[in-house]
Amino acid sequence: MRDVAFRQYIKLLTLTAVTVIIFAAAPGVAGAVQVSDATEECIGCHDEVTPGIVSDWRESRMAKVTINEALQKNPDKRRVSVKAPPQGLADVVVGCAECHTSSPDRHKDTFEHNGYNVHTIVTPEDCNACHPVERSQYAKNLMSNAYGNLMDNSVYRMLIDSVNGVQSFEQGMLRTHAPDDLTNADSCLACHGTRIKVEGQVVRDTDMGEMEFPVLTGWPNQGVGRVNPDGSKGACTACHTRHEFSIKVARQPYTCSQCHKGPDVPAYAVYMVSKHGNLFVSQKDGWNFESVPWVAGEDFNAPTCASCHVSLIESEAGDVIAERTHQMNDRSKWRLFGLIYAHPHPGSADVTTIKNRAGLPLPTELTGEPAMEFLIGPEEQEIRLERMMKICSACHSRSWTEGHFAKLERTVETTNAMTKTATQVVQSAWDLNLSKGLEQNDSIFNEAIEQKWVNQWLFYANSTRFASAMGGADYAVFANGRYYLSANLQEMSDWLRFLDKAKKQE
Amino acid sequence: MRDVAFRQYIKLLTLTAVTVIIFAAAPGVAGAVQVSDATEECIGCHDEVTPGIVSDWRESRMAKVTINEALQKNPDKRRVSVKAPPQGLADVVVGCAECHTSSPDRHKDTFEHNGYNVHTIVTPEDCNACHPVERSQYAKNLMSNAYGNLMDNSVYRMLIDSVNGVQSFEQGMLRTHAPDDLTNADSCLACHGTRIKVEGQVVRDTDMGEMEFPVLTGWPNQGVGRVNPDGSKGACTACHTRHEFSIKVARQPYTCSQCHKGPDVPAYAVYMVSKHGNLFVSQKDGWNFESVPWVAGEDFNAPTCASCHVSLIESEAGDVIAERTHQMNDRSKWRLFGLIYAHPHPGSADVTTIKNRAGLPLPTELTGEPAMEFLIGPEEQEIRLERMMKICSACHSRSWTEGHFAKLERTVETTNAMTKTATQVVQSAWDLNLSKGLEQNDSIFNEAIEQKWVNQWLFYANSTRFASAMGGADYAVFANGRYYLSANLQEMSDWLRFLDKAKKQE
């Protein structure tokens, strides 16, 4: 027989011992931590000017550990992926100057500031100095292209224009005006990322006297696909929030909820009513969100968003359950987010080249068939599913996991079918001249019956699929789920009839 | 005069002393904890195969305390209700084998596994060995019959079919097809529970070589009224989540939120904007969710779902404020959930025998009168209300509590009245042949105006009542409350008119 309580006791003893050692060792460790002269000069003023930022940074790991120290650890325990210290970074911690003055020529927002060439916007190219693997993985993530993938797509632009444009009422008719940049930045681009431009310089009267600063448009913004003044795409700070850059924050679903909670993509909302979400929020006070690698069963006992989609996960025995990925979609068989149907993930993070057979920049036809030449094939789909199932297997039997994903497969089928039916109803409106669509050279998103069609795939089908994928049942039924998916069709059908009768009276 | 701070000080001293004693005693306690040979054999492999489950279990109370130890406590401090140790369980902790190999003949999902007769699905009959009182209480809970109560009711089946069925668009008409089992399992039955069937055997290639496993349909599922392969009804793990079975988790409202957050039954959402919810989430880091009995004012200072509806609650003086119940409805005067009107609770947990005067399997008439012969009477209603009010009285005066429930009584009246008015509107649609109802042998839930009627009682009336019962004001007004209850009637009325005019044009 095995002695379970004894095991617990040893754990406690170890924990105590480790704590004692940490305390004892602190002065020694402290001796090794060095802040560069440049950073110290930044802090000299900013401790007073923006004390909150400086305080955040002081709490950060970057303020405490040098690259050389980091490189002494086993690779699976490192948070840096560079093989050797970048020039000048070996023995100082990463502070203000290390990020905000690197490669000044590359940064169009560089300005002279107290003798330093400083840039406001730190970009993935800056982070690349120490985190090259993560940076290149993220470049394969659809999110890194979220600005262009949205703004350079003529169909999605129709949706943006109809959502963000101000409407006026003239002679009994509504007219939509083109949205302005500030509104787009406050709306879609808050998550997708803006294109930040340097528009000149401005002199400000500060506590330190007159100083010159760059004038930026599209700023502030921390969208995942931000186009930066140095030409790079993305904002690591979207998830690794400034200036503590805490892995504890990034690993909690609240970070993802910034952009994945709304009715279009209710992943967070679904998670929070799932068993996993229940365990997370009920027990997280006893979890370790800082540990690298992240050990299933020891550091946490139910997955968060990061566990399934991002983090390096190991077992207590040290076996790798999942490799770290910042591509994120490489553990997902389907792109559940319908455009307008759920489909296999695109093969490239830049989806601006996609064209379906009808000539539209969409990954599926309006009738549902996927534009397969631009999407991953069945083999890659299975590889990705297996990666995900290996994570499930840390706690669930194969039979459980297969049963779970069998339901998801069916949900993809049925929600796509319900999207197709809704498309047939709106198509019928276009055909009968009750609404103006592509053939009338009009937006397909700017009339009531078209918007009810948008609700069908953007809200109800997505909600149902996310709920099915993550086991948050409410969102598969009454919380924007199948109940709405069904009722909306009846609403569209009646509306079509009302439009038809109204037209006949004219 | 009394010295308050001194009292605090003594508490601290005691806490410190207790901590020291626990540490000192650990090896002694450890000596008493014994894992059975069978369970040890399970762990031998599963520590590697499904490490997360094993780790959860190790954290559980079941892994640490034997029945004999539990029986040495005062009855009100026990978590088991059995009077004497079941055979073989006296001196071992409850591990894998104790649950997954008990009564192999009863379990149709039993399969041979490394020399043991193992069943996948642990059922209330298995838990009954140590928790017979809770098991029999739960059998009186409507939830334990949630599968049959839903699936064997011809009216509710109409709703299921219209929600889960895929619709097609043929010759300008929508047609609803019968939903399949996987979809029902992913939708309504995720919470209500599936019927799990053994459909044969499958051989899998595992890390341990080829092994045979049962093929289960309706699996995975942890719905409250799951029909298990051993014929029993329910899944204790719906709330006591595997494999830690933590009372800390079950007592937090996040567990209930798995099924009680959506617009049909927004109990959790309401709670979270109530004073009680505010206190819970703001202060829970200082509460004790593990203590049995649960002491009001000491372990917690605002109720959670469990405090009012389930747990054994005592005062600091040791007086019983509420007895533990897994029947759950025995502290509730009303069944607030409208079907289609709020009504006194059914007398039996199996509601499939209910028939109203119109011959429908509903606890009220469509015109609102309750089918009293199947429901608890006024006397029992008052007993249940008094039980609840006694809990309120731990913190509130009688005048407060009576004032609170007076508002709820009025809310039940007015929301039932608003449901009746909506029913009259939809009845008028049926009478005028603008929609097909029971008299036309059609579903009463599958047309737009009918679904707006469903919204009235299933979403807006329910939301208003839950908000009134628990003091979450938003849900009584603008968050699916009275504002919607009122506006929806106007919408229905206009819709009826549009249907009427459309028909007249045909």
Added chain:
Amino acid sequence: MRDVAFRQYIKLLTLTAVTVIIFAAAPGVAGAVQVSDATEECIGCHDEVTPGIVSDWRESRMAKVTINEALQKNPDKRRVSVKAPPQGLADVVVGCAECHTSSPDRHKDTFEHNGYNVHTIVTPEDCNACHPVERSQYAKNLMSNAYGNLMDNSVYRMLIDSVNGVQSFEQGMLRTHAPDDLTNADSCLACHGTRIKVEGQVVRDTDMGEMEFPVLTGWPNQGVGRVNPDGSKGACTACHTRHEFSIKVARQPYTCSQCHKGPDVPAYAVYMVSKHGNLFVSQKDGWNFESVPWVAGEDFNAPTCASCHVSLIESEAGDVIAERTHQMNDRSKWRLFGLIYAHPHPGSADVTTIKNRAGLPLPTELTGEPAMEFLIGPEEQEIRLERMMKICSACHSRSWTEGHFAKLERTVETTNAMTKTATQVVQSAWDLNLSKGLEQNDSIFNEAIEQKWVNQWLFYANSTRFASAMGGADYAVFANGRYYLSANLQEMSDWLRFLDKAKKQE
């Protein structure tokens, strides 16, 4: 170079030392804490009768610190604003009797209770004894007048009546009946506050024998603008929840969420998907919610509702970033909450005197122009904006902050424009006799097309503005944001057409 880790180490040492000192000093502190004889007598019974309340109070600061002790602190560390101890309160802690028996003549709900003149409802006038500054600030807060501002406004009353009134269906027509007091109390007045009246006395049979109590209507209620039996307005306990009155609770956004989460005013919901909300909920276990003053960067590293709108905020260096205010609106340039348009804040907390040029009791015309004589001017608006921006500056550069508020300015413009367009549509319905408005002496909130107009400004414009102000992007787009703001106009336009055609058929 500066040694960062050493700084951490010193912090730890200090913390340890402080802890030791606190423990050592406890008996000394305890010796100074004294409960009055009267309060001790209250507790004598209520420890048994309502143990939860007593336990809450024991945990409270009021039970531990006397006014004289509080007055020994630096003013910025005090939680009381009185300059000298009120009579009798110098050396006793504030217990039951100190609040519930003060000024018995003023309180109409005073009753004889075991030899004391006790009143049930403690009011801002009672709290005023020790917190006069906060009490007078709160009197300038719109919330303190929330009862009269709502109930004494003929336009808002139309909305209340249409929301809370029960409707009947007679001869194919809906008819709305006036709502009763209990319903209003359970609905709008739950947050706005009721008017509490003493309606007589009742004798109750208690555990202590027969006792007489006052009969109160409008009770229980903790709305922010409650009209109390002593004539005062407000309930400090709306935010400082009885009977612990914890600043830790009041400073967390859950307190505000009690009334600011619904679709009309989704401030909490927006906050929770913002960066600030993410940091709060991910890191709050390491924050200090008790400290006065509240030090940015030390006690918390992202703002909660209280940080921006209420609390005294200082920097680590001891500079005041924001003065404490219970007026709350004095850091806000705009009243984002549209009535029906966003507008500058009213100059007085009592808005019952406001009349726009059209003679309506509204702060703007129905066409959008603000009723400026009743509102703060541009100069005061800028002062308030600067107060808020100073808080932002603790962590953000001027360029960041200005960029942020530039987006908000545009959002105020565009959402007001979208409200105006919707108003033109409903005006057109009134003009064409398709709906009855003010000119037909009818409510402007009781028909379907009018309610869709209400949705436009009350839900979608408000949601978009709150999201813009606090950076919770979802609520600016798909979660009741611009997508709905746009789609609702199309829905209204089609509805107008359907109404028109229906009328033409009659």
